[in-house]
Amino acid sequence: MMWFIVTNLALWVMLVGQGSCQPNFPRTTCGGDLEGDTGEFASPGFPQNYRPNLNCVWNIKVPEGRVIFLSFRFFALEMNARCMYDYVSVFNGRAQDAQRLGKFCGTFRPGALVSTSNEIVVKMVTDDSTDNRGFLASFSSGEPHKQIATESFCGGRLEKEFGSFKSLNWPESNYPPGVTCSWHIIGAKDKVIELRFDKFDLEEDLYCRYDYMSIFDGKSDSAQRISKLCGSEVPRTIRSTGNQLFVQFVSDLTVTADGFLAKYSIQDQGSSGSGSTIKSVTYKTTMAPAVTTTSPMIDPCTKACKRTGTMQTNFCTKEFVIVGKVLVIQQRDGAKLLRIAVIRSFKTGRLETSQRRRGDVAKIMLPCPRCPKLKKGKVYIFMGAVDPSGVGVILPDSFVVNFKSKLLNILNNIAQRKSC
Template structure:
């Protein structure tokens, strides 16, 4: 709202470009057409004023649609024919949730707080809204798609939107006035469901955005279906995602060409691969992403099926899981000082039959003769190397099997710049 205040565009509700004589969400001809292959192809063209970092952010926001819906990718509501503009100011709008908010307008969605049944879920305090802005809160005739009101929608305004009295909310949820509203972290689970229902997307996609939870293959603990293609996007509110499998039984085949699970270190299939196509039985070591998002992909063919998998997720402050060769591992924030009160686990897994060779390029922790405060251990099977602390040279370490773990701990005082290590796989 603040960014668009000085705009000379004809903006409704602060960020919607109006076109005369057209309804918003009840206009079926305004939806983007579906292609023969069942996808909704939305071409786009970015202004030359955006830098590489902005373009990468746009790509990340759009990739999330591709992972969770049949949309294939800034704003009239819906498709107007020809080109349409989505105005995203470099100075104030470079956030994934804001980008997705505007893209949702282009796909045909209005703000959540003006949908036709909103009075059952929120109270609008017009006494704290200047009369000139009352129209922003006017209910619309909407197609609610048979889905409930979504306080967590990326399309919902925050509770103080357009207030004219400091500290007084304009939107109050009910019956619980303390329910959080107005997030801009990214699409909510219901946002995804609405897109897929509006465009009749035939996709198996799940968004898991709580602090912790469970995910399982379809029909678990019975056999999963044939010809399945599913994804789970895990997005914890903060920190890094940790994923732990408690059961794993996927049809085994050479190079896992039949059925497999694959895990990406980020929200889309463009993200780095943490765990490449994996099948068979036996538990997978715990997975820790570098951010608060992981994408889990599962695919099955038309032949024999297994029981599937069950995994739990939560968030951890730090750590990581490494399956790809020749990468670096650093303490949180390196080369800046790490934070106090950390406990981080980094697990490196080489292919079966190979070992991990670890070297340290830099090492500086809080100094103490007995390494009682900030400390690093390295584990391989039953062997423990360390403890290591202080400014010192740590010699190269070769694992005794195909897995090696680093455990880093800091106490509440006297942080330092930490460490940088590199590893390779060897026979």
């Protein structure tokens, strides 16, 4: 009992009024509808441990024209790197396809969140095994364009003619892990929005899978994505095609960085701004400089684990085509890095190989570690892309098949016909 009191002293102080000797925890139920300017809610049974097999949904609504500021005052759920077992998810609205503002677990208290409308949904799910103390949360309503005095929140709706927004803790320290922030910038119907960055420094990754900023040319994350950004290179100025821009910032539960400072201005549609409406995305890598492509990036792990196209179409469109044996499979920053003993090369493009006593060895990366499923010691036909550092890239839908002698004959015929 003494441990309980000491470890939660800060929480009790917030909830106990002066002159009161008992904590006033909110009544806890498994979900429900919460309406009003302010409110509190907690996991069932809080401050005692929550039960297994919960599926609780809280629908929170504040007055029209206002947004919701949500903060977790206490948080302790079962820990898992991907929050697969016990977790709390927060959604930006009540629609079935509402944007998820975050999915949280463990004992790290999530950063405060701001909605872009007057409704949010909070969902708590638990499995049938490990339990923990749960959570205590509070919400309040506010004007879309107002900044919270403590600046402990991020996100919201921005409607002034010009303004700025930044990552949490900027510029004093790194942004925190495990946050999701969304800014909805809105101008008059005949206006466009120009967005530029004075500072930008997020965790680097070739495919921006961990900490990243996504920018959408519209009112939500279902609009056309203009860019997905990470790394330390300051992005170029971005200009919308219409009167709305949606900016989303996500950080995972591990490495953090300085963060960002962004400024926007709402301009006449015909004005000659310094930005660009070209749909582009910057891929960052710690192995080589950034590469810019005119195709919007898709998270590789959203692709189905099934190869697409035929052997001939892939032979013609992919940068490299090799037959090789898997020598090594290494876990590398959430991906897999393979070393492949090259048995036969049909196309190599920019794929770099190192000379070994028994032949060439190539490096191939699998950004999505779950697929394709490859085994050490097996021989495969690989067809894929090449990153700027000369490492092959195999996605879940890339053409990778077990080697068979009859397939070698087909590859020889395609190469000899030169039909690409």
